[in-house]
Amino acid sequence: MDTPQNTALMRALTELPGPLPARGVIHIAIRHTDRFTVVGNHLAQHPTLSTTAVGLAVRIQSLPQGTEIGIKALAARLPEGEKLVAAALRELEAHGYLQRARTRLPNGRIVTRTVFCNQPAALLRPRAVAPLPQRRPAAPQIPAPQTPEPEPPAPEAAAAPAPPDVQHDHEDEHAPQANTPFVPLVPPPTAPKPPRPPLPQPRELTPELDRAATALLSDLRRHAPQFVLSENDVRQLAPAVAAWLERDAHPDTIRHTLTTDPPQLLRHPAKLLRHRLTVLLPPPLPGPDELAAPARPRVVVTPFQTCDGCERAFRAPTPGRCRDCRTEHGTAQAAA
Incomplete structure (x- = not known):
């Protein structure tokens, strides 16, 4: 029993105009009105890209802006594993469809920015500049008829002719030049390279x-x-x-x-x-004084003493009585 899809497919096949080919694929093209992605033949029929890379490029091209397309993120949504996804991403990166660069944000955090271009060959072609709209010629102004006025008897000085009203055309200043060099749309580097360190110098070159x-x-x-x-x-x-x-x-x-x-090809x-x-400059050799062990701080130990009253041992710098005997002796003297 045919499924509804097969029945609808056969009915659409009978409605195709013209003779159908005897072999090969027959296209039934239905126009999309929503949820579709335009894919160029330069990608769909790429001669060197693998089928996995082409399919992954179509998948990435259909995703909305800002979607995470890392290796782990894509492998979690696709049946392919991380190794196959990583190999496909490397193919797309080698052919210019994908670019991954590390960028430093204003807060100092370094992130990986991924850029996908659906037509990388167009970036290398010079962009056509649209011609500027030409100015319409102004309609000739017909002067109004004037009544002749009597000529003055004797003008004191002939008035200097007023300079003609010249309108400067500023459009040519901003018009693009024909020989303007083409600048490819390549993002600038994140940071300039640091200068090379200078060669080490001896203190005295004898x-x-x-x-x-x-x-x-x-x-x-x-x-x-x-x-x-x-x-x-x-x-x-x-x-x-x-x-x-x-x-x-x-x-x-x-x-x-x-x-x-050394490198294999040392140029x-x-x-x-x-x-x-x-x-690889080594540090200077230390001197004998720098290799000597630092002197340990001397610890002063308070010696033991024998109490003159109770003959118990206690620590004190000089001989005498212990604390208890000094207290009892002081109390006895106060009572006497």
Whole structure:
């Protein structure tokens, strides 16, 4: 027995105009009037996106503004797990449909802001500027007929002709130029990058330190062939190596620190050495006085004394009577 849906589907199929294809899909398109989302073919027929990523993009595009679309939030509403959702989000992020950036709010809190664009290719195309409406020409004014007036007998001075009423057209000032460079709609960074720290400098660059630092930098290519430095690089990095030598760092230790575990494709060895010389600078060695243990404060212990009256032990700085004997002795003297 056919369901009502199948019956309605067959009836709609018979109402389609024109000959139907012998094979392949047949579309029955019913116009939506509410609760629908427009999806472009660039997403629905994307050649490299997986089906999960396309479906997830359609799901995100249908959500209202401000909906949480994190990995855990989407996995809680979808049958797919967190790993599959995370992989689909990475695909959308790689193709420009999704962007996740950490932003600092005015109150100092750092949040992750997620932006979804339904047509990322449109952001890279130059935007067409609508032409400004042209000003309608003013209708010619017909002067009213005037009656001729008698000419004055002798004018004292010919009046200077009044300057014509020139209307300045200010629209050209604000009109967009044809050669205006296109600026992509990319959000600005949250904060400027901090300046690089300066190279360490020795307290006194003696000729011996400069000679030893220059020799150490020039000799690096014998131990690591990728660390080939120019004379200008050696001249700039020598004071930093001198600062390490001034802090009693052994040359073998410096060489091992600078050349150990370099990147596979080392294009700028001088920049890597500059970074390591600045960030990994050891502190100065402490002196013998700084390594001495601090003196412990002396604790004064009150010695024991033997009471002259009752011969009990009590603590007091000097010999004498205990508190009870002093009280009894004072009472006896007062009674006498």
